[in-house]
Amino acid sequence: MSGALVIEVERCKGCELCIAACPPRVLEMSREVNATGYRYPILHPGCTGCTACQLVCPDAVFEVYRLSSG
Protein backbone atom coordinates (compact mmCIF):
# COMPACT_ATOMS: atom_id res chain seq x y z
CA MET A 1 0.00 0.00 0.00
CA SER A 2 1.20 3.48 -0.76
CA GLY A 3 -0.36 6.84 -0.28
CA ALA A 4 -0.51 10.31 -1.72
CA LEU A 5 -1.13 13.43 0.30
CA VAL A 6 -2.65 16.78 -0.35
CA ILE A 7 -1.12 19.17 2.19
CA GLU A 8 -3.02 22.43 2.60
CA VAL A 9 0.01 24.31 3.90
CA GLU A 10 -1.86 27.57 4.52
CA ARG A 11 -4.05 25.86 7.16
CA CYS A 12 -1.03 24.65 9.15
CA LYS A 13 -0.26 26.14 12.59
CA GLY A 14 3.14 24.51 12.89
CA CYS A 15 2.39 22.31 15.91
CA GLU A 16 4.54 19.44 14.52
CA LEU A 17 2.20 16.74 15.86
CA CYS A 18 2.13 15.12 12.44
CA ILE A 19 5.91 14.72 12.32
CA ALA A 20 6.04 12.34 15.29
CA ALA A 21 2.76 10.64 14.34
CA CYS A 22 3.97 9.41 10.97
CA PRO A 23 5.09 5.76 11.37
CA PRO A 24 7.60 5.72 8.47
CA ARG A 25 8.77 9.25 9.44
CA VAL A 26 8.41 10.64 5.95
CA LEU A 27 7.15 14.07 7.08
CA GLU A 28 9.56 16.89 7.83
CA MET A 29 8.92 20.52 8.76
CA SER A 30 9.70 23.02 6.02
CA ARG A 31 12.31 25.74 6.31
CA GLU A 32 9.93 28.16 4.63
CA VAL A 33 6.84 29.53 6.34
CA ASN A 34 3.28 29.91 5.10
CA ALA A 35 1.40 33.19 4.84
CA THR A 36 0.59 33.06 8.56
CA GLY A 37 4.24 32.59 9.47
CA TYR A 38 4.23 28.91 10.39
CA ARG A 39 6.49 26.16 9.15
CA TYR A 40 4.52 23.30 7.62
CA PRO A 41 5.12 19.62 6.81
CA ILE A 42 6.64 18.46 3.58
CA LEU A 43 6.44 14.87 2.38
CA HIS A 44 9.36 12.65 1.47
CA PRO A 45 8.91 9.42 -0.50
CA GLY A 46 7.57 6.41 1.40
CA CYS A 47 4.07 7.41 2.52
CA THR A 48 1.98 4.31 3.23
CA GLY A 49 -1.38 6.06 3.26
CA CYS A 50 -1.96 5.10 6.91
CA THR A 51 -3.85 8.38 7.61
CA ALA A 52 -2.15 8.92 11.00
CA CYS A 53 -1.22 12.48 10.02
CA GLN A 54 -4.78 13.24 8.99
CA LEU A 55 -6.11 11.89 12.29
CA VAL A 56 -3.65 13.78 14.50
CA CYS A 57 -3.72 17.17 12.76
CA PRO A 58 -5.92 19.67 14.63
CA ASP A 59 -6.22 21.91 11.58
CA ALA A 60 -7.32 19.48 8.84
CA VAL A 61 -4.24 20.09 6.74
CA PHE A 62 -4.04 16.62 5.22
CA GLU A 63 -6.11 14.70 2.72
CA VAL A 64 -4.78 11.17 2.32
CA TYR A 65 -5.37 9.06 -0.77
CA ARG A 66 -4.53 5.38 -0.64
CA LEU A 67 -3.11 3.93 -3.80
CA SER A 68 -3.43 0.21 -4.39
CA SER A 69 -1.15 -1.41 -6.91
CA GLY A 70 -2.47 -3.62 -9.65
Ligand code: SF4
Ligand atom coordinates in the same frame (compact mmCIF):
# COMPACT_ATOMS: atom_id res chain seq x y z
S1 SF4 B 1 -0.48 8.95 5.62
FE1 SF4 B 1 0.76 7.91 7.19
S2 SF4 B 1 2.67 7.43 6.17
FE2 SF4 B 1 1.66 8.98 4.91
S3 SF4 B 1 2.51 10.93 5.63
FE3 SF4 B 1 0.60 10.54 6.78
S4 SF4 B 1 1.26 9.52 8.68
FE4 SF4 B 1 2.97 9.39 7.20
Ligand code: SF4
Ligand atom coordinates in the same frame (compact mmCIF):
# COMPACT_ATOMS: atom_id res chain seq x y z
S1 SF4 C 1 -0.31 18.47 12.73
FE1 SF4 C 1 -1.33 19.81 11.25
S2 SF4 C 1 -1.14 21.88 12.11
FE2 SF4 C 1 0.34 20.56 13.16
S3 SF4 C 1 2.26 20.82 12.00
FE3 SF4 C 1 1.21 19.03 11.19
S4 SF4 C 1 0.02 19.83 9.46
FE4 SF4 C 1 0.60 21.58 10.72
